[in-house]
Amino acid sequence: MIQCRRLAYAVLSTPDIDNQAGYYQNVLGLRRGRGDTSRAVLSTQQGLECIVLERAERAALTGLAFEISPRVSLEEAKRALGGAGVEAAIRPGRTPGIERVVAFKDPKGTEIELFNGFRFAEPSLSEGGISPLKLGHVAYSMPAVEPISAFYIDTLGFRKSDWRDGAAMFLRCSTDHHTVNFFKGEQRVHHLAFEVKDFSELVRASDILVRNNHPLVWGPARHTIGHNCASYHHNPDGLMIELYAEMDQMLDEELGYFDPRPWHEFRPQRPRGWEAGSSPRNKWIPDAP
Numbered sequence: 001m002i003q004c005r006r007l008a009y010a011v012l013s014t015p016d017i018d019n020q021a022g023y024y025q026n027v028l029g030l031r032r033g034r035g036d037t038s039r040a041v042l043s044t045q046q047g048l049e050c051i052v053l054e055r056a057e058r059a060a061l062t063g064l065a066f067e068i069s070p071r072v073s074l075e076e077a078k079r080a081l082g083g084a085g086v087e088a089a090i091r092p093g094r095t096p097g098i099e100r101v102v103a104f105k106d107p108k109g110t111e112i113e114l115f116n117g118f119r120f121a122e123p124s125l126s127e128g129g130i131s132p133l134k135l136g137h138v139a140y141s142m143p144a145v146e147p148i149s150a151f152y153i154d155t156l157g158f159r160k161s162d163w164r165d166g167a168a169m170f171l172r173c174s175t176d177h178h179t180v181n182f183f184k185g186e187q188r189v190h191h192l193a194f195e196v197k198d199f200s201e202l203v204r205a206s207d208i209l210v211r212n213n214h215p216l217v218w219g220p221a222r223h224t225i226g227h228n229c230a231s232y233h234h235n236p237d238g239l240m241i242e243l244y245a246e247m248d249q250m251l252d253e254e255l256g257y258f259d260p261r262p263w264h265e266f267r268p269q270r271p272r273g274w275e276a277g278s279s280p281r282n283k284w285i286p287d288a289p
Contacts, residue, residue, distance in 0.1 A: 002068060002077050002114065002157055003068060003156075003157035004156045004157055004158065005066070005069060007065075007066055007135055007136070007173075008048070008098075008118070008135075009049050009052055009064075009135060010050070010065075011061070011063030012054070012060070012062070012239070013059060013062050014054070014056065015056065015057060015059065016236075017054075021042065024042045025129070026129055027209065028131075028241075030042040030043060030044060033122075040052070041053075041121075044131070044134060045123060045124045047123040049121055050134065050135035061110070062111060063112070064110060064111075064112055065113040065115065066113070066115075066173070067114075067115055069116065070117055072116060074116060077102045077114050078102045081104055088104035089102070090102050090103075093115060094113075097119040101113035101115045106148070107147065112156075129208060130201075130204075130208055131196075133194075133197060135192065135194055137179045138179075138181075138192055138193070139180075139181045139182070139189070140181075141183045141185035141188050143185075143186070144184070146166070149169040149182055152171055158172065161250070162225045163274070164276065165273055168181065168184065169182045170226060175250055177225075177226040177227075177249070189239065190240065191239070191242050192240075193242035193243070193244055195243075195244055196245050197245065198245050199245055201245065202229055202244070209233050214233045214235075216233050217233055221282040221284060223283065224265075224282075225279050228245065228247035229244060230242050230243065
């Protein structure tokens with residue numbers, strides 16, 4: 001079975017590449033690499049490619065890229081996908097750091113790219129804007145969360161972290177509590193999330209956002225599921241962007257519990273189903289909207 005190890009980048013279509021790139025560069029503090037009038041690739045200050053902008057008539061999230069083990073060839077990954085009934089093709093990568101990918105579509109139509117080796121983008125010697133550490137996770141709303149969750153678990157090697165039966169599923173592919181999560185609702189992308197260093201960086205980021213006319217729509221607060229501190233705002237295309245820190249970590253899969261933290265409800269804190277009302281969005285204010 002394929003085992004995804006890391007979320008690398010999200011592919012976003014936009015009618016105005018320069019406007020979107022300006023937000024990701026000047027506000028989020030990403031670095032714009034080589035591109036043209038139809039595509040822009042942005043990376044963190046440490047050289048991780050994380051956003052690909054492509055020109056289109058409407059704004060949407062059209063693709064995601066995941067790194068897999070370098071011990072698994074793309075040909076082996078393609079055969080595994082074929083065995084699961086997924087049509088896939090090996091083609092050149094769409095960023096300077098990735099030469100080849102195996103590409104296919106997940107059940108909701110998002111193009112998924114898998115790769116097993118990459119080159120870091122040139123890092124920046126100075127920081128500007130918010131400067132997140134990485135693109136951490138992506139969240140979707142779906143009419144039913146079980147079928148799409150089963151695809152990511154059975155085909156791509158994701159593992160269940162926490163869930164609310166029929167309402168939400170949080171899946172991990174690394175030590176992070178979640179890399180992909182699904183909420184019950186009308187089909188759409190819910191948000192993209194970038195990790196920052198710590199809570200003080202989350203506060204600094206909030207000031208930067210407000211100064212650049214991107215007011216917060218929620219937070220900073222501490223979630224219950226995942227326990228990350230988080231805030232949310234919209235990018236110029238209206239996509240919800242989360243900034244977060246202090247997410248739960250599964251450091252040892254064999255032990256099976258998240259690294260203990262003072263804010264945990266259980267000792268040890270293991271993957272579990274949360275009943276309605278037991279997992280408010282904000283752990284600090286349980287009746288928050």
